Amino acid sequence: MAKEPVRVLVTGAAGQIGYALVPMIARGVMLGADQPVILHMLDIPPAAEALNGVKMELVDAAFPLLKGVVATTDVVEACTGVNIAVMVGGFPRKEGMERKDVMSKNVSIYKSQATALEQHAAPNCKVLVVANPANTNALILKEFAPSIPAKNITCLTRLDHNRALGQISEKLNVQVSDVKNVIIWGNHSSTQYPDVNHATVKTPSGEKPVRELVKDDAWLNGEFITTVQQRGAAIIKARKLSSALSAASAACDHIRDWVLGTPEGTWVSMGVYSDGSYNAPAGVIYSFPVTCRNGEWTIVQGLAIDEFSRKKLDLTGAELTEEKELAYSCLS
């Protein structure tokens, strides 16, 4: 017997990431090949015609799993009954804008979307914030939607996690599916810390630590980190547009592993409400290594943190605390 459809909201759906994301959702990449979906797509009024064009294309693709499409500029209609919310919409940084201005615009958006979600989403709705500043947008959403469990509000660092896997696979010339257990700590920004100290590669003679195989600590502690941190800018330089394909794909991975569970022996990176694990600041959205089971994430505890890593974890934590203060100052 076919499953009941799951309702998935995508905000900012008329944009680049939305356009890459919706066909992935409609094909079952996000929730499985046997899970029917209904798409809710939200964007702002200037994008209404383009959004309707996306809806038309979704109809034109005759996706077997897609059991309905709602395209709207009304946030209440968009949020009604949704089980999953992927928040791609936000105010992009424009040339000449100060950090405070970007923060201020986004804080307003996420405060109002928090209310709509809280009042209209289905119970236990899982939320993924993609729009930057992702961690702080997610925090604002959490603060202004108090009846949504804090554990249900996350932000995307899976893109950085996947980028780190990709860099290791290229360095070692191995299949990316044989690399696992990198960690992205902290903020989805240039202070993120891509950590390979617990990452492994599957080889003919079993799982081996990445550090052992790479044999180049200078690269792992230097260029590897900056490459992953700055990869977004590198994509923009090459494409003249930001990463839509890989961001959309990572959003699907984030939700899929959260809902369907992580494979045995494997963790992933998710920006989640911090409980102070690993001495990260509590009360911010901080990216940790997590496993997922029965629709719940759990921080992987007990991993050794060396001195080099400690400094990196603290640096990105300090930035998140500053962002939280800046966000709150925008609201008062």
Next chain:
Amino acid sequence: MAKEPVRVLVTGAAGQIGYALVPMIARGVMLGADQPVILNMLDIPPAAEALNGVKMELVDAAFPLLKGVVATTDAVEACTGVNVAVMVGGFPRKEGMERKDVMSKNVSIYKSQASALEQHAAPNCKVLVVANPANTNALILKEFAPSIPAKNITCLTRLDHNRALGQISEKLNVQVSDVKNVIIWGNHSSTQYPDVNHATVMTPSGEKPVRELVKDDAWLNGEFITTVQQRGAAIIKARKLSSALSAASAACDHIRDWVLGTPEGTWVSMGVYSDGSYNAPAGVIYSFPVTCKNGEWTIVQGLAIDEFSRKKLDLTGVELTEEKELAYSCLS
């Protein structure tokens, strides 16, 4: 034991359709969730940096099925060893261009790509031409790659087929997965004939003919046809860009059904080398209803063609014959 990777070429890969298509291929939408793939991506030198950006994003997405990516401006490198070729690259019509100019540019492109494919692709390579004028580009490719079996060279009318299914599903307010066996006859242009005379809908009381359920022949013979024929323009009007998402999805459906077979009792539409079935002109690429089995397509024979349909089939056939003559005149 894991399958050997299949090598898939996408030409024009730095463009909009390519960007939508490559993540679909990398996720198994085209060849199945258990079929590893290697992507060969080709574009022209001005797009080399953007193409490399796409390659970077494919690495960043850490797709488990994607076992390699080749990004190149060299047609020989691109074609080497490919098992499936999706030809998205072509010369787009620009404002002020005459039909003869567009045809002339594309004929040159497809003549040279024919040589590269013939000399370097794997034996039994399956070819799908997407770039417009799709049918005639495919014909030119066939004519200049004589060692590629004519049956291996096809063009995309699955997008129109899927659009027709979508329009019927919206008209009847049924799930698109319950509608089947529409037919797109002829040219992927405004003379295409979307035919519902043999289409059915799965209802609680069994399969019912579309005509019987719609009860509106004026609509089926009028607005329905023109809506499907002109849908591309409607998408451009709404999005200010042409249909990338739905075209990419249809390309995946076309190849998947060709390689893995059509479901029992269901046919699809493909532009194939005409043998004169249904009195269509022989020796052009004409869209027919086909079933697929063991990697081969077969035209569904014996379907009744009424007088209204006969005129439509002939009209689009005449246009294809004219395009063939125009194409040849461009070459001499």
